[in-house]
Amino acid sequence: MGGWAIAVHGGAGVDPNLPLQRQEDAKMLLTRCLDLGIHALRSNSSAIDVVELVVRELETDPLFNSGRGSALTEEGTVEMEASIMDGPKRRCGAVSGLTTVKNPISLARLVMDKSPHSYLAFSGAEKFAREQGVELECNDYFVTEENVGMLELAREANSIWLDYRVPTNEKCSASVETPLQMNGLPISVYAPETVGCVVVDSQGRCAAATSTGGLMNKKIGRIGDSPLIGSGTYACGVCGVSCTGEGEAIIRGTLAREVAAVMEYKGLGLQEAVNYVIEERLDEGKAGLIAVSSNGEVVCGFNTTGMFRGCATEDGFMEVGIWK
Known part of the structure; x- marks a missing residue:
């Protein structure tokens, strides 16, 4: 094969009742990116x-859960996180607990390029x-009216919501017979909560970037998979991967790294590797990923x-x- 390839995602686990207009809005944003x-x-x-350019665009649009439009914590604040990785030398940067940074992915890039560290969080990252x-914004910039309403509903239900974009009147769409759980605790509804991009350029260099606002009504200080290198994001000489879904x-499953590992150690192709990881490494978890290989393949699973x-x-x- 060969040549460049790109993939982008706005979260896995979409509610089947998602209104057609919201579906079209999402497709338009993905196409623009x-x-x-x-x-x-x-x-x-x-x-x-x-990957930085594309994820910045996703963070700036409030449709998905990253940057502006981020999910709200139990205290009604945002705690954004992101990571980025450059495959050729496996350089990486990650950030968590951001409350004022307009584009978390660009701060992650600066951690990689301009600091002696790989990961900065909370007050140190700020x-x-x-x-x-970098460009900063007050809390009001990130908080949408829709999310404020969703947080109130989540508080009333005493639950964490992974999908806070399902319309209010669809809140009971999750199956009552088989309630979804996270680490053994019930959650109300499951759907998209992360954005990401993976790219292989014309020189065969792979990169990956992931950004999120986390979970609606999450505990202060909770960190998900998105900023964790090897879990939500990974890139190396053979591939680049960005994950989305049930962070825990x-x-x-160290999901992103696992794709690279089975390619490197089992000799699987990209499609086989993604299939294997989705089927064998999630236990009962729900997730998705996008991936590119150094020879120009692109796969979603x-x-x-x-x-x-x-x-x-x-x-x-x-x-x-x-x-x-």
Whole structure:
């Protein structure tokens, strides 16, 4: 094969009752992000630059749960997190607990490029952001009216919600007979809660980036898979991977790294590797991922009802979808 390839996601686990207009809005945003990435790749931008560019776009639009429009904690605040990884030398940067940074993915990139560390969190990450002069916003910028309403409903139900975009009147759409659980505790509804992008450029360099606002009504200080290198994000010489879904299950399965591992150690191709990991490494967890290989392949995989996703390759293939 060969050539560049790109994939983008806006979360896995879409509620089947999601209104058609919301589905179309999501597809339009994914298409816009793909077009942005394709233009950059055709201009010979590097994989690492493209994943940052695309995820910044996703963070700036409130449709998905990252940056503006982030899920709210139990205290009604945002705690955003993100990570980015450059495959060729396995360089990485990650951030957690951000409350003022407009584009968490760019701060993660600065951690990688401008600090001696790989991961900064909470007050230390905020201090680093101020030192680096990144664009900051007050809490009101990130909080949407829709999310405030969803947080109130989650509080009333005394539950964590992974999907806070299902309309209020659909809140009971989760099966009563088989309640979803996280670490043995019930959660009300499950669906998208992360954005990400993976790219292989024309020189075969892979990169991955993931960003999220976390879970609606989550405990203060909870950290998910998105900023954890090897769990939510991974890139190396053979592939780049970004995950989405039930963070605790993704963490237990070190899902992103596992794709690379079975390619490296079992000799599987990208499609086989993604299939294997989704089927064998999630236990009973629900998740999805996007992946590219260094020879220009692109694959999406998930064990949920749907995943907001899009992908494109240099030979002209382009696809945007939600359902299986």
